[in-house]
Amino acid sequence: MRQPLTRELADLVERGRDRQLRLAVTGLSRAGKTAFLTSLVNQLRHAGLEARLDLLPAAREGRLLGARRVSQPDLAVPRFPYDQAMAALAAEPPHWPAPTRGISELRLSIRYRPTRSGLWRGDTGQLALDLFDYPGEWLLDLPLLGTDYLRWSTQVLAGAGAQRRALMAEWERAAARLDPAAEANEAELAAIAEQYAMALRAAREAGFADLQPGRFLLPGDLAGAPVLQFFPLPGLADGDRERLEALPPESVYATLAARFRHYQQHIVKPFYRDHFRRFDRQIVLVDVLGALNAGPERFEDLARALATLMQSFDYGKRSLLSRLFAPRIDRLAIAATKADHVTPEQHPRLTALLEALLAEPLKDLRYANVPVKALSLASIRATDVHEVVHQGERTPALRGTTLDGESLLLFPGEVPSRLPDADFWARQGFAFTAFRPPPSPHGALPHIRLDAALDWLLGDKLR
Ligand SMILES: Nc1nc2c(ncn2[C@@H]2O[C@H](COP(=O)(O)OP(=O)(O)O)[C@@H](O)[C@H]2O)c(=O)[nH]1
Ligand SMILES: [Mg+2]
Incomplete structure (x- = not known):
């Protein structure tokens, strides 16, 4: 048959x-x-x-x-x-x-x-x-599959600049007070995890993009689930590995590491397996x-x-x-x-x-x-493209309507064709206005x- x-x-x-x-x-x-x-x-x-x-x-x-x-x-x-x-x-x-x-x-x-x-x-x-x-x-979560909780913890803050670090400061202070060997307190971990998620969201609002874990920003139906209640522990070093891995399962470190593994296995992997x-x-x-x-x-x-x-x-x-x-x-x-x-x-x-x-x-x-x-x-x-004549020279310009309904004619500036250098940033030769759709x-x-x-x-x- x-x-x-x-x-x-x-x-x-x-x-x-x-x-x-x-x-x-x-x-x-x-x-x-x-x-x-x-x-x-x-x-x-x-x-x-x-x-x-x-x-x-x-x-x-x-x-x-x-x-x-x-x-x-x-x-x-x-x-x-x-x-x-x-x-x-x-x-x-x-x-x-x-x-x-x-x-x-x-x-x-x-x-x-x-x-x-x-x-x-x-x-x-x-x-x-x-x-x-x-x-x-x-997709920013892919590298999480190739690392472990300890390495992730040591790397998370390594690449952050001053402005980004400032946005994470409150969470960082709270997390730094935790003793990795102490017995985990659920409510406390949940609160600090929420601070971490808030710091990520604040960083995104401020225009940053390199933020992990990705699901903390867009939790969808996972909002509030314990699988999202982890965060990196500041102040750890790779040399501590042996000591940390010997800690009992109820410890702060072991609890966070277990949630990290769960996130890898049950959130990140299924996305790649089922969709990507x-x-x-x-x-x-x-x-x-x-x-x-x-x-x-x-x-x-x-x-x-x-x-x-x-x-x-x-x-x-x-x-x-x-x-x-x-x-x-x-x-x-x-x-x-x-x-x-x-x-x-x-x-x-x-x-x-x-x-x-x-x-x-x-x-x-x-x-x-x-x-x-x-x-x-x-x-x-x-926007529509126009031409303006200034001192006998024709230059292209754009006309658009701002989000507030104001009609603007402007030349937004030049786009650098290579990665911008200090000189470009000093001149700040670029003005970005948000426009209403047509x-x-x-x-x-x-x-x-x-x-x-x-x-x-x-x-x-x-x-
Ligand atoms: N002028 C202009 N703005 C756009 C265009 N596409 C997106 N935007 C702006 O970018 C915002 C975010 O776009 P959206 O498609 O919602 O981004 P998503 O988060 O990636 O889905 C929109 O609300 C618009 O303000 C475009 O083609 N032209
Ligand atoms: Mg969208």
Whole structure:
């Protein structure tokens, strides 16, 4: 008797026929994931009509027939709130979609005419595109799998600068008062863990990105669970290992170390096993301009966080991930978002800066033979390009509406095409203003190079 296919097997067969593509969108909080996915869905739904997707050959050649939302295969993953996002953008005045936390998913069924459309006319192809939105913060946890509680404790504060350290000071004082050998007091550990989580959140609010553990920032349904009630112990050294590991299980040290292990095994690993490993392609969004605006300590912190985050894509021979899960991604895109914040002639510099920021991880990816493309884009373009004539010289400028509703004409400044040096920071030649989204879109949302990203991520599946 023939057995019905399991879902995994059915998925595999689908994928083998090029009928299914699992595309994940990630990036740290506020990098622009929600805007990107909203615009992506919006463009594909308007393909062939109002959408401007000239850089996507299937659209340019009129072969992209449209896309429809269909029910998603993973019922346990929340649905990406596309309608809510579009409602926010269509409001009067328009506003940006509310931030989302955790992972979400949406399935589109895309219809297209293949380039060699078979023997009979009207032959159409279909691609099931599964889109995932998940927080880049979760990827910052990968290195936790390659370390242990003691090493983590000694490393956590090592890389922090003065401003970041100041934000952690209160927690640090409380944690330093704990005696690792004393019997653990549940309530006390919970309180200090909460202080640690608060310090991480404060650091994120202040523009820092390199923060661990990632779930402390976006706990989702784990908020308040003991698995999140741990923190590093300051003042430990690797030389203390023998003494610490001999402590009884009820001690402060052993309790925190056990929770750390639980977090590794039951939070970090399942994410890689259940989700990450199954994505075919991913795009990593980076708010380079925001970091540039926030100053040197934040900018360097972003560089560190990105280096950590990108380890998740490095499947080189001896990488932690490949040893654990043997994942597979056949393509990766990295994009500097919100490019509409600078004038168009700055866009190549923005891409160059993104590549400079990711230079080391990009080298490793190339070595591991993962095809990567770097680009700059605006998922939802909020500004228009103008020219101003000043003392007989024409210079480009942007017009946009601030969040308070004020119309502004400005030149935001030059983007450095290499990692900014002390001189750049001293001049502070960059002014970042947050803009309102464009007025209520009836057709497709205005964008910059979203079609280039689409071409890289799924163009080859629409041939
Ligand atoms: N001007 C402009 N702003 C954007 C764009 N994409 C995102 N933003 C801004 O960045 C904020 C965070 O974006 P969001 O998509 O919610 O980030 P997420 O946390 O990664 O999902 C938004 O509220 C907007 O203010 C864009 O394409 N253009
Ligand atoms: Mg979001």
